[in-house]
Amino acid sequence: MTTTTGAGSRTARRTTKRRTTTRRTPRRAARATLFGAALALLTGAALAAPPPATATTTATAASTATATTPLWFDGRAATEVSVTPAGSGDGAGARFTDGYGREVVLRGFNVSGETKLAENGGLPFADAADARASAAALRTLTGGNAVRFLLSWAYAEPEPGVVDTAYLRRATDQIKALRAAGLRVFPDFHQDLHSRYLFDKDSWYTGDGAPRWAVEAGAYPRESCGICVMWGQNITQNQAVKSATRDFWTNRTLTLRDGSTRPVQTAFLDTAQTTMTYLARNLTAEEFAGVVGFDPYNEPYAGEYAAGQDSRAWEREVLWPFYEKFRARMDAAGWRDKPLFAEPNMFWNANLDFARQPGGLLDAGAAGPRYVFNTHFYDQKAISGIFMWGKAEDGQYVNDFTTVRDRAAALGTTGIVSEFGHPLNGLTADKAPTVNKAMYQALDSRLSGASWWANATRSGPVLSSTQWQWDIYSGRHREAMNGNPDKILTEADAWNDEDLSAVRQDASGRAVLRQDARLLDRIYPDAVAGRTVAFTYEDRSRDGATDTTGTTTGTPLTWNRIPATMPETARLVGTGRYGVLAWRSQGPTRAPTQLHLPAGFTPDGTTVISDLGTATGLPAYTAQGETADHPLATAPEQGTTADDPLTTANRLLLTAPPASDTAGTVHYALIAEAPATPELRAAAQRELAAWAAGLA
16 A cells, blocks of 8 residues: 555644634524434434533643653553453453553543544644643543544545555654543544545535545435434435445445546555554554554444345444454554454444344454454433433433443453433533433443442443543634535534534633533542442532533532441531442552542542541652552642643552452442541441441
């Protein structure tokens, strides 16, 4: 395959981003107000739109601030992630682990839908400086440790057989910036509706993915969705989209303008291999260690099934063989030790019966640790505005996410929900705070809050996830839709009327959240020295909207109440946020258990109650060699800064002394954002010790 630094490499860097008027036809504007949200169930694709802003940080300060000095257990061993198969250690299911053998949870966002647009040349950011600012904001405002990094086939291979190395270089520079902030990365070759080049310049809709030459060679019919209220209906109603998607999966041989021929799927695989090879060679060993794996194809769907074929047969006969081909390309590109993030048929877990299709990679056998079960989840009932009245409740999605855990276990691997969310404005925006809270709850545990304390042994593994999406250009775009200069889109995501970004920039250029900071900035177990037995986090997030000042309205939601049998623990927690982690040791581990501490959990004001000790006012982590001076301590998150409070995020470090860390020992820790007297801490410790005894 030929590479070039010229062809197709358009740098659409913006020195200023100004709001302009978005031109919409009356018919197009009316679509957003119709009952048609119900038809979003036909997509399974992202259809969310956030409210105004929340917590703030400086996006620009991160470019010059000095990063914290890594602790002895930071660096490559802590960053690299692999899948440890079931049967290892204590015999529990497969999970992500780091170089110290600690159980790892990936939490973060998709970066970003900007890749779908032309304005930045098919990349998430205009340049590496914006990537650094965005990464600093993500780390500081949410404590996220991972991103799904979107790539574009159209920009990677603008001409047949010609890979644009300038595009790959810019992508690599942006990944380097994310890695420098301590973020793990897994790239995703993204597509929606196959390609933007299927759509006319005056179309109501657009797509992304395949390059122009592949569409032109396909000679597809003029696109038309008919009566479509939501863009996702094109998946099943637009014949051009259906035919092009089918051709990709059947690897149709295309005849190009010069008379040469090229199988379309093979062309994609060639470009993917070249891309992965470039990344492996141009990232340092330390940077590449934090590249977790690769997501080959966003939201796969057949387009059109062959005669007699259903979705399950298509997964078995077409989709899984594609993943095996991609797996071989990963191996050849130097990614042998990194898993493939395999998505099933996008409709496999639709939560409306008439939209669900059989699937979930049911016939893939024991895929094992070279694959990760990778799925999306959107509540189609809630999005519809018809099939779910009212707001989400405690435990609403525990069954849906339990199914994800179970499918991953059946495949002999771990799982990740790489897209989830809910519209944050529009007809069903009032549901967003509760829907998102319930989704995070289900990621944390198999249990509802009401049943957690009594049944904590059934809590299950914490699911890794990346929310859709994190776009610092939200509301500040300048995108010519389908190349049409008379349709300049500036608002929201500037793509098919979506508005999903959890972040935006204010007038001063600061990154600010558009959702409740209490919801997004969460305690979660980043790395556990053993196996998680049970975890929960009560975020006390509000059920109202977030305005442009960052204020979230509504009633605080408390779904996980301390039981009456633990009155001193309840008194200690009060009305504040708290998290509980219980984990089973697999024997002395060199590196500590590590949890993210949200803003507000200050070292001086945070209380920890654990079998390892109790404390209000936590010391900074220090050690003699690899021996911690304190079992309970804090430190800045790796990749954040220590000299600027606006660009610092903190972590809690729990170190079990070797003598009390024999295999099978159950440890516990309650983390509360309230100070407590020694007497109250001792009383709560007695209650928690009695509770934890039931977990052994």
